[in-house]
Amino acid sequence: MDWYPLWNSLRIAAIASVLVFFAGIAAAYYVARLPRLLKGVLDVALTLPLVLPPTVCGYFLLLLFGNQRPLGLLLAQLGIKFVMTWYGGVLTAAVVAFPLMYRTARGAFESFDETLAHAGQTLGLSNLYIFWRIRMPVCRQGILAGAVLAFARALGEYGATSMLIGYTPGKTATISTTVYQLWRTNDGAGAFRWVLVNLAISAAVLLAVNLLERREKKGAAA
Amino acid sequence: MSLTVDIHKRAGTFSLDAAFSTGGGVMGLLGASGSGKSMTLQCIAGIQRPDRGRIVLNGATLFDSQRGIDLPPQSRGVGYLFQSYALFPHMTVRQNLLCSLRRERDRAARERELRAVAALLHLEGLENRRPHQLSGGQQQRVALARILLNRPALLLLDEPFSALDSHLRDLLQPELKALLAGFDGQALLVTHSRDEAYRLCGETAVIDGGRLLVQKETHALFADPEHREAARLTGCKNIVDARRTGDHEVEVPAWGGIRLKTAIPVGETLCAVGIRAHDFSLETAENRFPIQVTDQLEEPFEWVVRFRCAGQSPAAPDLWWRLPKSQKSADCPRALGVAPAAVLPLYAEPPRTERKPSP
Numbered sequence: 227m228d229w230y231p232l233w234n235s236l237r238i239a240a241i242a243s244v245l246v247f248f249a250g251i252a253a254a255y256y257v258a259r260l261p262r263l264l265k266g267v268l269d270v271a272l273t274l275p276l277v278l279p280p281t282v283c284g285y286f287l288l289l290l291f292g293n294q295r296p297l298g299l300l301l302a303q304l305g306i307k308f309v310m311t312w313y314g315g316v317l318t319a320a321v322v323a324f325p326l327m328y329r330t331a332r333g334a335f336e337s338f339d340e341t342l343a344h345a346g347q348t349l350g351l352s353n354l355y356i357f358w359r360i361r362m363p364v365c366r367q368g369i370l371a372g373a374v375l376a377f378a379r380a381l382g383e384y385g386a387t388s389m390l391i392g393y394t395p396g397k398t399a400t401i402s403t404t405v406y407q408l409w410r411t412n413d414g415a416g417a418f419r420w421v422l423v424n425l426a427i428s429a430a431v432l433l434a435v436n437l438l439e440r441r442e443k444k445g446a447a448a
Numbered sequence: 449m450s451l452t453v454d455i456h457k458r459a460g461t462f463s464l465d466a467a468f469s470t471g472g473g474v475m476g477l478l479g480a481s482g483s484g485k486s487m488t489l490q491c492i493a494g495i496q497r498p499d500r501g502r503i504v505l506n507g508a509t510l511f512d513s514q515r516g517i518d519l520p521p522q523s524r525g526v527g528y529l530f531q532s533y534a535l536f537p538h539m540t541v542r543q544n545l546l547c548s549l550r551r552e553r554d555r556a557a558r559e560r561e562l563r564a565v566a567a568l569l570h571l572e573g574l575e576n577r578r579p580h581q582l583s584g585g586q587q588q589r590v591a592l593a594r595i596l597l598n599r600p601a602l603l604l605l606d607e608p609f610s611a612l613d614s615h616l617r618d619l620l621q622p623e624l625k626a627l628l629a630g631f632d633g634q635a636l637l638v639t640h641s642r643d644e645a646y647r648l649c650g651e652t653a654v655i656d657g658g659r660l661l662v663q664k665e666t667h668a669l670f671a672d673p674e675h676r677e678a679a680r681l682t683g684c685k686n687i688v689d690a691r692r693t694g695d696h697e698v699e700v701p702a703w704g705g706i707r708l709k710t711a712i713p714v715g716e717t718l719c720a721v722g723i724r725a726h727d728f729s730l731e732t733a734e735n736r737f738p739i740q741v742t743d744q745l746e747e748p749f750e751w752v753v754r755f756r757c758a759g760q761s762p763a764a765p766d767l768w769w770r771l772p773k774s775q776k777s778a779d780c781p782r783a784l785g786v787a788p789a790a791v792l793p794l795y796a797e798p799p800r801t802e803r804k805p806s807p
Contacts, residue, residue, distance in 0.1 A: 347494070347495065
C-alpha cells in the first residue's frame with residue numbers, strides 16, 4: 227500500500243490549520259471592532275466559503291489562480307503554482323476551513339468580558355500580554371473548538387481540492403481524493419482501507435480534544 | 449495631591465458634562481444608574497476617551513484634547529476596582545496578584561510585597577485558589593490587593609459593594625473605610641447609595657443626567673443639597689414647589705399655602721423646598737401645621753406615616769414621615785412641626801456664586 231495520500235493529507239491539513247488558526251483569530255479580533263456596516267459586509271464575505279458548495283470555491287480559486295489568469299501568471303513567474311500541486315491543496319483546505327475558525331473564534335471573543343481587558347490595562351499590562359495571556363486563555367474553549375473543526379474540515383476537504391489540484395498518485399493525491407478514485411476504479415477494498423485510515427485519524431483527534439478538556443477541568447478544580 | 453476633571457462626551461443621545469476637582473481623601477460620585485458616573489470613571493482611567501476636555505492628576509496631564517494628550521491606561525497610575533472585580537478567572541489568586549508585580553525583577557522583593565499585601569487584606573491561605581472558589585468579599589479583597597500592589601496615585605471604585613449581599617456589605621464597608629484611610633493617594637468612589645457616600649466619602653458630588661449638580665463636603669451636602677435633584681438623590685422624600693416670601697421664609701401653595709421658616713437663607717431663584725422624612729416632629733413648635741394621616745406602614749425599627757396637610761391640593765402626593773417605634777403614640781397626630789434648619793431651600797440651578805470646588 228502506498229502511504230503517500232496519508233502523508234499528503236496530514237501535511238495539507240496541518241499547514242492549513244496553522245494558517246487558518248492565526249488568520250481566523252486575527253480576523254475575528256479585528257472584524258468585531260469595525261463599524262457596523264463594514265462589519266456586516268466583511269462578515270458575509272469571510273463566511274461565504276462555509277455555505278458555498280466546495281466546487282464553487284474551487285471554481286473561484288481556478289478563476290484567480292488558473293495558469294492563464296493574471297494572478298496565476300504572476301505567481302508562476304515567482305515559481306509558485308497552485309494548480310495541480312500539493313500546496314494548492316493547502317490553499318483550498320485553508321479557504322474552506324477558514325470560516326469555521328473565524329466564526330467560532332468570533333463567538334468566543336464576543337462573549338469575552340471586556341472589563342478583564344480594561345482591568346489588565348489599568349494594572350499596567352501591555353495590550354500584547356492582555357491578548358495572549360488573558361483574552362486567549364479565557365476564550366480557549368471556543369478557540370480550541372474552532373481549531374479542531376478547521377483541522378477536521380481541512381483533512382476532509384474534497385470538492386475544491388479535486389478541482390484545483392486534481393488527483394495525481396504520489397503528487398497531489400489526498401485521502402479523500404484517493405477514496406473516490408479507488409472507488410471509481412472498482413477497487414472497493416482499497417477504498418475501504420483508506421476509509422479506515424480516515425476514521426482512525428478522526429477518532430484520534432476527537433480523543434485528544436476530550437483528553438485535553440478533561441485535563442483542563444481537573445486543573446481548574448485543583 | 450489633586451485631581452482636576454473637566455470632560456465632555458457624547459454617546460448616542462446621552463451627553464456627559466463633568467467638571468470637578470478634588471484635593472485628596474475620598475470623594476464620592478453619587479447618582480442613579482445611567483447618570484454617567486461610571487463613564488466619568490472610565491474616562492479618568494483611560495478606558496473611554498472623552499470628546500474633549502482635560503484630566504490632570506497631581507500636576508500630570510492624563511488627557512487634554514487641545515494639546516492632543518491621551519495617555520494609555522497603562523501609564524496613568526490609576527487603579528480601577530470594577531463592579532465585578534474583574535479577577536482573571538484562569539489564574540490563581542497568586543497569579544492575579546503577580547500581574548501587578550511584573551516589573552519587579554527581584555524575586556525576594558516580589559515575595560515580600562505579596563506577603564505584605566496578603567497580610568493587609570487577609571488573603572493568607574487563599575493564594576492558590578481561583579476566583580470562582582472565593583466568596584464575593586474575598587474577591588473584592590483580592591481585586592483591591594492587585595490594585596494596591598501597583599501603587600496607584602488615584603483609586604477609582606465603581607460601585608464596590610453592588611455585587612455583595614447587604615449583610616456582607618455592612619461588614620466590608622468599615623474594612624474599606626479603614627483601608628482607604630491608610631491609602632496615601634486619592635480615591636473616587638462611584639455609588640448610587642447615599643448611605644455608602646455618607647459613610648465613606650469626605651466630600652460628595654451629585655451627578656444626574658450626565659451633569660455634575662453639586663459638589664460639597666458630604667455632611668454639608670446632606671444638610672443643604674441646594675439642588676432639587678441632589679435633594680432627591682440624597683434621599684429627601686418630601687420635595688414640593690415653593691415660592692420665596694422672605695430671606696428666611698417660603699410659601700408652599702400645594703400644601704395649603706403654608707409658610708415655612710428656614711435657617712438657610714433663601715435665594716431669589718428658589719423653586720422648591722425639601723423636608724426629609726425623619727425631620728418632622730410632634731414637639732417642635734416652629735413651622736407647625738395641621739395634618740391628616742392617610743396611611744401607616746410598619747417597618748422592623750421604624751414607622752412610616754403618610755399624611756396630608758390641611759388644604760393640600762389633590763394633585764400633590766402624600767407626605768412621608770419616619771419615626772422610631774419608641775416615639776409612636778397610639779392616637780394619630782393632628783399637627784406636626786419642622787425645625788427651620790430642616791427646611792431645605794432648593795433650586796433648579798443653584799446660585800453657585802460663593803461656592804467654588806476646593807482646588
